[in-house]
Each structure stands twice: as structure tokens, then as C-alpha cells.
Amino acid sequence: xxxxxxxxxxxxxxxxxxxxxxAAITALILVVQVGLKADGETYxxxxxxxxxxxxxxxxxxxxxxxxxxxxxxxLLIHVPLLIALIAADMISGEANMGTLxxxxxxxxxREQFILAKFLAxxxxxxxxxxxxxxxxxxxxxxxxxxxxxxxxxxxxxxxxQSNDVFWRYCGAFCFAYLAMLTVAALGFFLSLFAxxxxxxxxxxxxxxxxxxxxxxxxxxxFQKIQPYLFxxxxxxxxxxxxxxxxxxxxxxxxxxxxxxxxxxxxxxxxAHIVGFVGLxxxxxxxxDVLS
Amino acid sequence: MLGPKFQALxxxxxxGQNPFVLTEYKIVMKRxxxxxxxxxxxxxxxxxxxxxxxxxxxxKAKLDQVNDYQADGMLKTDIVFIKAPVSKIKVYFKKPNKxxxxxxxxxxxxxxxxxxxxxxNIVDINSFVALAAxxxxxxxxxxxxxxxLPTDENNEVVLATLYIDEAYLLIRKAVITTKENGTYEIxxxxxxxxxxxxPDKVVFSFNTKDYKLPKGITLEFDDNVKPGDMNKMKNKKxxxxxxxxxxxxxxxxxxxxxx
Numbered sequence: 001x002x003x004x005x006x007x008x009x010x011x012x013x014x015x016x017x018x019x020x021x022x023a024a025i026t027a028l029i030l031v032v033q034v035g036l037k038a039d040g041e042t043y044x045x046x047x048x049x050x051x052x053x054x055x056x057x058x059x060x061x062x063x064x065x066x067x068x069x070x071x072x073x074x075l076l077i078h079v080p081l082l083i084a085l086i087a088a089d090m091i092s093g094e095a096n097m098g099t100l101x102x103x104x105x106x107x108x109x110r111e112q113f114i115l116a117k118f119l120a121x122x123x124x125x126x127x128x129x130x131x132x133x134x135x136x137x138x139x140x141x142x143x144x145x146x147x148x149x150x151x152x153x154x155x156x157x158x159x160x161q162s163n164d165v166f167w168r169y170c171g172a173f174c175f176a177y178l179a180m181l182t183v184a185a186l187g188f189f190l191s192l193f194a195x196x197x198x199x200x201x202x203x204x205x206x207x208x209x210x211x212x213x214x215x216x217x218x219x220x221x222f223q224k225i226q227p228y229l230f231x232x233x234x235x236x237x238x239x240x241x242x243x244x245x246x247x248x249x250x251x252x253x254x255x256x257x258x259x260x261x262x263x264x265x266x267x268x269x270x271a272h273i274v275g276f277v278g279l280x281x282x283x284x285x286x287x288d289v290l291s
Numbered sequence: 292m293l294g295p296k297f298q299a300l301x302x303x304x305x306x307g308q309n310p311f312v313l314t315e316y317k318i319v320m321k322r323x324x325x326x327x328x329x330x331x332x333x334x335x336x337x338x339x340x341x342x343x344x345x346x347x348x349x350x351k352a353k354l355d356q357v358n359d360y361q362a363d364g365m366l367k368t369d370i371v372f373i374k375a376p377v378s379k380i381k382v383y384f385k386k387p388n389k390x391x392x393x394x395x396x397x398x399x400x401x402x403x404x405x406x407x408x409x410x411x412n413i414v415d416i417n418s419f420v421a422l423a424a425x426x427x428x429x430x431x432x433x434x435x436x437x438x439x440l441p442t443d444e445n446n447e448v449v450l451a452t453l454y455i456d457e458a459y460l461l462i463r464k465a466v467i468t469t470k471e472n473g474t475y476e477i478x479x480x481x482x483x484x485x486x487x488x489x490p491d492k493v494v495f496s497f498n499t500k501d502y503k504l505p506k507g508i509t510l511e512f513d514d515n516v517k518p519g520d521m522n523k524m525k526n527k528k529x530x531x532x533x534x535x536x537x538x539x540x541x542x543x544x545x546x547x548x549x550x
Contacts, residue, residue: 051373052403053403054403054498054500054529055373055400055529056403057398057399057400058398058400059397147397150398155372156374157373158373158374159375160376161397164376249370250376251374251376252376253376
């Protein structure tokens with residue numbers, strides 16, 4: 001199994017296509033960082049315009065934690081598309097090259113084959129997120145320094161003390177990994193049904209975009225189905241950046257407003273991953289491989 | 292103007308002329324009395340305003356003992372749509388009106404334009420007029436209510452009502468109406484540093500405006516707040532509390548601190 005995984009990882013990281021995602025993410029993050037370094041105060045004033053009618057907010061708002069939050073808000077909607085580039089190519093790519101039949105003829109079980117392929121996608125997703133963490137969080141902290149994180153939500157704002165933020169990012173990245181893995185599992189599942197990569201990649205992207213739009217719209221009929229869409233749960237990494245308050249409206253250090261929501265969403269995403277991978281194994285076992 | 296007319300009337304009356312003249316005399320007397328009472332009332336008002344200016348002068352003299360101070364304290368923000376932790380702060384003040392509240396590496400949320408209005412610049416009687424507004428009680432302490440009106444039209448403060456403890460020459464409470472930032476109330480509690488008129492605790496209360504950000508900015512799918520909660524948030528008073536633990540008084544502060 002380990003050998004299989006090594007082979008699959010070698011195949012992924014040997015392809016130039018794999019590095020498109022890393023290059024695209026690096027470019028996007030650098031653009032955001034340069035933009036905020038040049039004129040971040042204007043952006044902050046825009047985000048806090050609703051609050052500044054009532055209060056003066058003094059201090060270093062533009063810090064590494066804030067910049068990383070902005071980056072994650074922008075990127076975690078688009079990263080799934082980059083993940084689909086690799087995950088949706090895992091089986092269909094082999095079929096396209098005509099090597100799938102050859103591989104299933106080897107003395108390994110089809111379950112092992114599918115599992116190794118998916119684990120390779122999971123490792124790729126993990127490396128991509130680690131790269132986002134390095135460039136988005138660590139590089140931002142190096143450029144902008146640390147400080148309290150001020151998060152403006154729809155109907156309230158949250159101030160998180162600088163010593164109470166880093167662990168939240170660790171949690172948020174772990175959650176984001178689960179979310180990205182769900183997309184990887186979906187792309188992987190769709191790649192079973194095609195003999196070229198374009199179809200499953202476009203299908204994965206379309207599903208993610210379609211579901212994201214439904215998840216965003218505040219129309220009552222859509223709101224009823226939103227809890228059943230994995231895209232609704234994918235954005236709950238933000239729950240790590242909301243804290244509880246006591247009876248005196250003082251924020252409680254180290255608390256999370258809605259831990260149950262994080263757990264529920266994580267379970268929903270994990271169920272999707274298990275479902276897609278399980279279904280892939282089940283279908284591939286019965287699949288008549290002709291290519 | 293009244294002199295010759297009054298004299299003529301007096302002569303007419305004494306010489307037993309037409310009784311109608313008596314009515315005319317009464318009217319003139321009433322006018323005189325009215326004018327006298329008007330002058331007396333105006334004079335008494337001036338005297339009262341003068342009294343309050345003296346009191347404010349005394350309060351200012353007490354405040355003037357402090358040329359600068361540096362204080363450590365805790366900042367507590369209680370605004371319905373902001374979740375903020377209690378945080379350690381440093382406050383710097385230098386005459387005449389330099390004021391800075393700092394939280395090392397952190398963010399401080401303060402009432403709009405409010406904290407920088409210090410007792411010192413409210414009682415700057417060179418540009419304000421002080422009028423008596425009666426007696427009141429603040430936390431069981433009898434105080435004089437003084438309305439302070441700025442004479443300078445460009446002053447940010449439109450009206451300040453000070454609740455002055457005459458015995459200790461301390462401002463116990465102030466209600467300040469500003470041009471740009473509405474009205475806010477400042478409650479001051481004194482302790483160890485009352486001799487310098489420096490409070491142990493300052494509570495700012497102010498009105499807040501509604502807050503709502505579009506989903507496009509926050510990129511959130513779900514608003515955690517129910518419509519009922521939104522109504523609770525409307526027209527709520529915000530409160531910012533600063534509790535001072537120590538003061539370093541008149542030891543000099545570099546101007547760079549205030550930049």
C-alpha cells in the first residue's frame with residue numbers, strides 16, 4: 001500500500017500541472033499582500049465603515065492575522081477548483097492514457113488501488129494547504145507583524161487578542177483541510193465515469209460553483225436545502241474566529257461561540273468524504289475497465 | 292424719559308385735579324416696578340453665573356496641579372454588536388489637551404471622539420461660560436449642576452453639564468453634547484488620586500448606531516443573529532469603562548508618545 005502511495009505521489013508531483021496550483025496561490029497571496037501593504041488602511045476603513053459611525057477603533061488593525069483572514073476568505077472559495085485539477089484526474093487521467101487497464105491487471109486489489117489514489121490526492125491537498133499556511137499566514141506575519149485580530153461579521157464584530165489567535169488558525173486550517181478533501185473526494189468520484197480529465201474537472205468545478213451560489217443566496221426555498229449542501233459547511237472554518245461573551249458582554253479568552261456547529265459541519269464533510277470514496281471503491285470494483 | 296412725566300402727574304394728583312390722572316399714575320408705577328424687577332432678576336442671574344465660574348475655576352485649579360500623567364488600567368468595552376475582551380491599557384496625558392490611550396500590539400475600541408475630551412478641556416473657562424443649573428445627587432453625593440457653554444462657535448462641544456462635588460472640587464459626572472459625535476455621559480469615580488482630581492474609574496456611555504455588513508464583504512453564508520436579536524441591538528447604549536490601577540504624575544512625557 002505504501003509503495004502504491006509513493007508511486008501515485010511520484011506521478012502527481014512529476015506533472016507540471018500540479019505546480020500550477022502552487023504558482024496560482026502564491027501569485028494570489030502576493031497580490032493581496034502587496035495590495036494591503038500599499039493601501040491596507042483604505043480597505044480596513046471600508047470594512048469597518050459601519051462601525052466607525054459609533055466608535056473609534058485605535059491600534060494596529062492591519063497585521064499578519066488580519067491579512068491571513070482576508071486571504072483565506074478569498075482563497076478558500078477558489079482553492080477547490082485547483083484541487084479538482086488533480087483529484088478529478090486521478091482515474092480518468094489513467095483511462096485517458098490507456099494505463100488504467102494495465103494497472104488493474106497488477107496483483108493488487110481494486111480497493112487498494114482506489115485508496116492509494118485517493119490518499120495521494122489527500123496528500124496533494126494537504127501540501128497545498130500547508131503552502132497556503134506558509135505564504136498566507138507565516139509570510140503575512142513576517143511582513144505585517146502580529147496583533148489583535150478584528151473580524152467584521154454581518155451583524156457584529158469580534159476582537160480576538162493576539163495571544164488567542166494562532167490556535168484558531170491551526171483549527172481553521174484543519175477544518176479547511178476537511179473541506180478541501182471533500183472536494184477532492186467529489187472530483188475523485190466523478191473521475192471514475194470519464195475517460196478524459198476535462199469532464200470530471202469541469203463537473204467538479206460546476207457542482208462546487210452551483211452549490212456555493214445556492215448556499216449564498218438568502219431565498220427561503222434555498223435556505224431549506226442549504227444545510228444539506230456540503231458547500232454550506234465548507235465555510236464554517238470561520239466559526240473558529242468567533243468567541244463567547246459572559247453576562248457582562250466581555251469576550252471569553254480561548255472560547256468558541258458555536259463549537260457544535262464546527263463539529264456538525266466536520267461530521268457532514270467527513271461523511272461526504274467517506275461516502276464518495278466508499279462509493280468510488282464500490283463502483284470501481286464492479287467496473288468493466290476497457291481503457 | 293419717565294422723570295418729567297412722573298413729576299407732572301404727581302403735581303396733578305396733589306393739586307386734586309381729575310381723578311382719571313390717578314389711573315395713569317398707577318400704570319406708570321407698574322412700569323417702574325416691572326423695570327426694577329427685571330433689573331433685579333438679571334442681576335441675580337449674573338451673580339449666579341459668576342458663582343459657577345468661580346466654582347469651575349476652583350475645579351480647574353485642582354486639575355491644573357497635573358501637568359502630565361501616565362496611567363495603567365483596564366479597558367472594558369460593552370457595545371452590543373462588538374465582542375471584545377477586557378484588556379490592559381496605558382493612558383498618557385499632557386497639558387493642555389494631549390491624550391493617548393494605547394494597548395500594546397492590540398486594538399482599543401473607544402466612543403467616537405469621546406475619550407479625548409478630558410475634564411481639563413471642558414473646564415477651560417477662557418472659552419466657556421458656566422451657568423448654574425441646580426443641585427443633584429450622584430451616587431449619593433450632593434453635587435452642583437453646572438451648564439458649560441462654549442463661546443467659540445468652532446468648538447466640538449456644544450454643551451456640557453457638569454455635576455461638581457463642591458466639597459472636594461471634583462467632577463463626578465458629565466453629560467457632553469458634541470457637534471459630530473452626539474451626546475455621551477461620563478461617570479467618574481475617585482479614590483487614591485482624588486487629591487489630583489484623577490479618577491480611579493471612568494465610564495463612558497453613548498448611543499450607538501445600527502450595524503450591519505453586507506454578505507459580499509464578510510463572505511458569510513449564514514448570519515448567526517436571529518431577527519429578534521437584531522431588534523435588541525437597535526438603539527442600545529454603548530459603554531466603555533476604564534479602570535485605572537496606577538498613575539505616574541508630573542514626571543514628564545515625551546511628545547512622541549502622542550503621535
